[in-house]
Amino acid sequence: MNNTRxxxxxxxxxxxxKTGIILSxxxxxxxxxxxxxxxxxxxxxxxxxxxxxxxxxxxxxxTLVIIxxxxxxxxxxxxxLSSMVAAKIMVAEFPLAIAIAASLVLGIIAGVINGMLxxxxxxxxxxxxxxxxSVFRGITLIISDGLPVRGLNSNFLNFMNSMNKxxxxxxxxxxxxxxxxxxxxxxxxxGQYVFAVGGNExxxxxxxxxxxxxxxxxxAISGLASSLAAIIYMGRLAAADPxxxxxxxxxxIAAAAIGGASLAGGRGSLVGTIIGVIILGxxxxxxxxxxxxxxxxxxxxxxxxxAAATIDHFSNK
Amino acid sequence: MSNQENSxxxxxxxxxxxxxxxxxxxxxxxxLKEGExxxxxxxxxxxxxxxxxxxxxxxxxxxxxxYLKGKKVEIRGxxxxxxxxxxxxxxxxQVIPEMTVGQNIFxxxxxxxxxxxxxxxxxxxxxDEILNELDADFSSKELIKNLSTAQMQMVEISKAxxxxxxxxxxxxxxxxxxxxxxxxxxxxxDQLRKQGKSIIYISxxxxxxFRIADRATVLRDGKLMGTVDIDKISxxxxxxxxxxxxxxxxxxxxxxVGTNETILEVQNLCGKGFSDVSFSLRKGEVLGFSGLIGAGxxxxxxxxxGIDRASSxxxxxxxxxxxxxxxxxARKYGIMLIPEDRKLQGMVGTLANKNNITLxxxxxxxxxxIILHNKIAADAWRYVNLFQINPPDIEIETRFLSGGNxxxxxxxxxxxxxxxxxxxxxxxxGIDINVKFEIYKLIRQLAEEGKSIIMxxxxxxxxxxxxxxxxxxxxxxxxxxxxxxxLSEELIMTYAMGEYKK
Numbered sequence: 001m002n003n004t005r006x007x008x009x010x011x012x013x014x015x016x017x018k019t020g021i022i023l024s025x026x027x028x029x030x031x032x033x034x035x036x037x038x039x040x041x042x043x044x045x046x047x048x049x050x051x052x053x054x055x056x057x058x059x060x061x062x063t064l065v066i067i068x069x070x071x072x073x074x075x076x077x078x079x080x081l082s083s084m085v086a087a088k089i090m091v092a093e094f095p096l097a098i099a100i101a102a103s104l105v106l107g108i109i110a111g112v113i114n115g116m117l118x119x120x121x122x123x124x125x126x127x128x129x130x131x132x133x134s135v136f137r138g139i140t141l142i143i144s145d146g147l148p149v150r151g152l153n154s155n156f157l158n159f160m161n162s163m164n165k166x167x168x169x170x171x172x173x174x175x176x177x178x179x180x181x182x183x184x185x186x187x188x189x190x191g192q193y194v195f196a197v198g199g200n201e202x203x204x205x206x207x208x209x210x211x212x213x214x215x216x217x218x219x220a221i222s223g224l225a226s227s228l229a230a231i232i233y234m235g236r237l238a239a240a241d242p243x244x245x246x247x248x249x250x251x252x253i254a255a256a257a258i259g260g261a262s263l264a265g266g267r268g269s270l271v272g273t274i275i276g277v278i279i280l281g282x283x284x285x286x287x288x289x290x291x292x293x294x295x296x297x298x299x300x301x302x303x304x305x306x307a308a309a310t311i312d313h314f315s316n317k
Numbered sequence: 318m319s320n321q322e323n324s325x326x327x328x329x330x331x332x333x334x335x336x337x338x339x340x341x342x343x344x345x346x347x348x349l350k351e352g353e354x355x356x357x358x359x360x361x362x363x364x365x366x367x368x369x370x371x372x373x374x375x376x377x378x379x380x381x382x383x384y385l386k387g388k389k390v391e392i393r394g395x396x397x398x399x400x401x402x403x404x405x406x407x408x409x410x411q412v413i414p415e416m417t418v419g420q421n422i423f424x425x426x427x428x429x430x431x432x433x434x435x436x437x438x439x440x441x442x443x444x445d446e447i448l449n450e451l452d453a454d455f456s457s458k459e460l461i462k463n464l465s466t467a468q469m470q471m472v473e474i475s476k477a478x479x480x481x482x483x484x485x486x487x488x489x490x491x492x493x494x495x496x497x498x499x500x501x502x503x504x505x506x507d508q509l510r511k512q513g514k515s516i517i518y519i520s521x522x523x524x525x526x527f528r529i530a531d532r533a534t535v536l537r538d539g540k541l542m543g544t545v546d547i548d549k550i551s552x553x554x555x556x557x558x559x560x561x562x563x564x565x566x567x568x569x570x571x572x573x574v575g576t577n578e579t580i581l582e583v584q585n586l587c588g589k590g591f592s593d594v595s596f597s598l599r600k601g602e603v604l605g606f607s608g609l610i611g612a613g614x615x616x617x618x619x620x621x622x623g624i625d626r627a628s629s630x631x632x633x634x635x636x637x638x639x640x641x642x643x644x645x646x647a648r649k650y651g652i653m654l655i656p657e658d659r660k661l662q663g664m665v666g667t668l669a670n671k672n673n674i675t676l677x678x679x680x681x682x683x684x685x686x687i688i689l690h691n692k693i694a695a696d697a698w699r700y701v702n703l704f705q706i707n708p709p710d711i712e713i714e715t716r717f718l719s720g721g722n723x724x725x726x727x728x729x730x731x732x733x734x735x736x737x738x739x740x741x742x743x744x745x746x747g748i749d750i751n752v753k754f755e756i757y758k759l760i761r762q763l764a765e766e767g768k769s770i771i772m773x774x775x776x777x778x779x780x781x782x783x784x785x786x787x788x789x790x791x792x793x794x795x796x797x798x799x800x801x802x803x804l805s806e807e808l809i810m811t812y813a814m815g816e817y818k819k
């Protein structure tokens with residue numbers, strides 16, 4: 001009987017972590033609602049999620065990578081590369097579908113390259129993706145001559161800036177991605193293996209799991225999520241920019257960490273990451289509404305990450 | 318009376334401790350005399366580690382008093398305990414592989430030259446003195462990573478000696494040593510005792526306790542069962558005190574149960590750490606693999622399971638030549654391995670019990686590619702109930718279980734794939750007696766059900782009481798094969814030391 005009580009305490013702790021971040025978000029919203037009349041309006045709240053959709057898509061892929069115990073620094077460069085290729089194809093007046101497909105396939109290929117280098121050659125994820133971050137960025141700069149591409153397909157731009165039942169299309173893309181990944185995590189063996197590999201890779205190998213496949217798929221998903229972010233980015237800026245996505249990897253890591261993902265692997269949740277993304281978005285939106293200088297926003301983001309790391313450390317004890 | 322007071326170094330009085338409302342130590346008393354080796358016994362979860370953790374300042378006790386040399390002391394933390402002369406050598410050795418022996422011994426207390434720099438001459442001079450005293454066979458300038466586990470332990474003891482300890486706590490020091498190394502450690506302990514040092518000794522091995530200890534204190538479920546003089550008690554009585562019931566030196570392999578049907582035939586297998594290994598495994602038998610640590614037994618097992626690739630040789634499974642490239646090939650052929658290091662290789666600590674149990678064959682739980690969680694839960698409960706895994710909870714993360722229960726989870730995961738051949742590499746290491754016997758019974762039961770078992774073990778009594786046939790390895794080669802009728806510790810050891818050749 002005592003033992004059942006012990007196990008209940010551990011379950012409670014996991015629950016407390018989740019309610020902890022939801023509560024933080026609620027407090028943040030409460031604070032900004034009191035400070036500004038313009039905060040708690042339907043329009044502004046939609047706006048927060050819309051502004052978070054690029055970071056959100058990247059952070060979802062990053063969460064899977066982090067759960068396996070890895071890291072993907074190349075996400076921003078993959079986003080820049082696949083948006084640049086898609087834009088070039090659009091400008092060359094190929095059908096829109098080809099441009100979109102090329103962008104997504106490119107993201108997957110980039111991810112597979114990361115995953116193969118990491119899992120087959122046993123290279124460190126940090127170094128591999130630091131390298132490919134530069135490689136993909138370099139290719140983007142070379143094919144674009146360092147210049148942005150404008151004049152994208154107008155059907156594409158109209159669609160990306162429209163709403164479905166008053167929900168912006170980028171937000172729908174984000175939640176579709178989240179739903180699909182949540183399903184994969186919960187209901188496929190791959191999803192179960194992601195947590196196993198991150199918890200203890202060696203033991204997972206002894207449990208007859210193909211580690212190379214699990215890791216390669218994970219980085220491929222991260223690449224795919226980055227190219228979805230590329231599509232949202234092009235829609236919102238009506239351009240592809242070779243410099244786009246610089247330091248996006250850091251925002252994604254921050255969101256995942258705030259959402260409870262452990263950089264040591266084995267832990268993380270997609271719902272947590274989405275809340276993390278929205279916390280970051282709310283903070284920047286709210287501070288802008290209060291006319292706080294953007295320098296302070298940077299400062300606050302840092303403090304939130306430190307707070308999340310501290311809370312996580314103590315709740316894991 | 319006053320004489321006795323003087324010779325007592327340490328007294329723990331009515332120590333109690335609870336975790337989240339769970340009483341893990343219930344007013345326990347313990348005392349340690351000068352020049353005494355006092356064994357602390359009990360099954361996993363009995364409270365030995367908690368008591369040691371309180372003594373060394375890792376945990377704070379809820380109630381109780383600690384007297385050191387007759388004076389009441391308050392231990393505030395690790396450093397406070399160390400300053401008082403209480404030193405613990407952990408089961409997992411805490412030495413830094415990239416540093417020299419001397420640097421490790423003096424870590425944090427390096428002597429300085431007049432310029433304030435580290436005085437290495439002094440470090441190595443003093444370290445060699447201590448090592449000589451202990452009769453060590455290595456120099457203080459050797460890098461730790463080049464030492465064997467036993468030698469590293471010697472370094473830890475030297476570290477304690479350098480701090481001039483009052484109380485030395487050795488936590489399962491022999492669990493990864495060969496019998497020669499154990500002999501050496503025992504003589505070191507004896508030497509320290511003669512110098513008047515006091516040692517608390519935790520071990521699961523009853524034989525060793527009888528060999529070396531003066532007294533033994535037994536804990537069960539956080540309660541003190543008694544403190545006894547070793548020369549006034551029998552092994553049986555002591556075991557009964559620990560487990561609360563009588564376990565005899567049971568023999569599990571009275572008659573040969575294997576059949577004549579050969580399921581696995583290994584011919585001239587070569588690989589890293591072994592060469593020219595040939596043997597056959599029959600249906601329904603328990604085949605033991607004995608030998609010293611490093612004899613190549615684990616390496617053979619790893620290559621049969623596809624973790625490492627064999628460089629040459631033939632594996633014939635049920636009459637067919639097979640090549641096992643990776644663990645999922647092995648599973649497909651019905652071969653599973655329970656690895657030697659449970660925490661690093663056997664289980665994913667951060668997964669729930671149900672996910673560990675079903676990790677090796679998740680495909681069985683899929684319908685149209687979708688995982689059915691209720692089927693996973695049902696199978697997990699089946700094993701939790703079958704093996705009485707404690708706490709009986711499929712959602713709790715496996716890392717929170719005791720060693721024995723973790724091993725039951727690992728066993729469940731492997732059995733859940735319904736293997737024909739099960740390889741167990743040191744399956745009872747660091748596991749308490751009750752669970753050990755459950756595992757022995759399970760192994761025999763599996764053999765009777767027609768499964769074939771390969772059992773790698775360094776504990777001779779285990780090999781002798783369990784196996785139908787035993788292969789003894791020496792320096793990567795098969796040195797001999799023994800039938801259960803001719804098994805004896807002496808004979809196995811003679812082969813294991815490379816004395817005879819078949």
